[in-house]
Amino acid sequence: MQAGSEAPGSSAVVLQHRDDAPGGVLVDVLAAAGFSSTTVRVDRGEPLPDPASITFAVTLGRDGAVDEWGAEWVDTELEWLRHADRAGTAVLGVGFGAQALALALGGGVQRASRARHGWVWISSSDPGWISPGPWLAWQEDVIRLPPKARLLAQDPVGPQAYMRNGHLGVQFHP
Template sequence: MRPPASILVVQHDDRLPPGLLGEWAPDRDVALHVVRADRGELAAVDPSRHDAAVVLGADASAADLHVPWVRQELAWLAAAAPRLPLLGIAYGSQALAVALGGRTRRAATPWITWGVGVTGADAPIPAGAWLCWQHELVVPPPGATIRARGLRGTLAYTHGRHLGVQFHPEVLPWMVDWWLHPEHGRPGAPGPRAGVLRALTRERAAASATAGRTLFDLLLARAGRGPAPRPLTPKEPHV
């Protein structure tokens, strides 16, 4: 019997856990292995022991090489890229881009909104309801294909087997509540708009989860461990 697929999940913050990934994995016979890059755990991980890797969000900047764990993570991603498919989420998409020769730049104001537009009929990602929560904008690496754009630039790109998304396919409503906490939430949380964001999150939670599962299926297919999913029909307007 073939063993379960193994996906490494690189986490950086208690407030940014695997979320929906943890619900999706058992349904696909996938074993998740979570490591904390911010605690120095990633350096000892052998990428060849996994079928794919997901790099989650963070409130750090992938351009801040003065942070030891950021520098170590970029080196690990550059070494792992030829060996397994990588999915970078939010900060993870920025770190993946930098590791592959792209860059990131600071946004003038936090980019916190729902919605996405997908570029081209052959875009490999579902045009679902996606939450963006960003302080950094990504410039994809040379050779990348931009798959989705927003008003502030690139929202998703592919580079070979790798995929970077500026939105949060793993998000669940309770995570947004945590991020909006007035004392312990994420930097830049939109205080005056918190109620609106909570309401939109609950309204779009089902569509977001469906699209997120399809996106994770795509990663599994790129790892050679599952059939390629059919893209979903766009339901949400470009925001």
């Protein structure tokens, strides 16, 4: 999404999952692009907005894989992401958020053959979306792409970025 491409009054929601992983610069980028944004602590049970009432959502990271938690809030977020997809609300998933988005869209998450901690080299099939090169990663899991998802970037272990229905998932940390 290009800065300034949205009409004034567009709204976004940032789904935060831990105290030390806020939206940070993403919130600033949303504001610069003309979005008003709200942060929701999904892990604390804060209510999520109707996805049809917002233009854009970002679901952020957390320790561990999305399928390890078994917490009610994870199921709530997965259902909300499915609703966002049906409503046509664009979603950016980062780290744990990319895993949640993949699960919600019919993909999966599994344990990686090896962990990736630190800078990893990522190759890109579409440099217009994802630049190749070193990206910061902290992963012990790998995403199985949802049906009809387009792989945008990968490392030797598995997918690092994908797109489907206007949603973007990035396993690494941009």
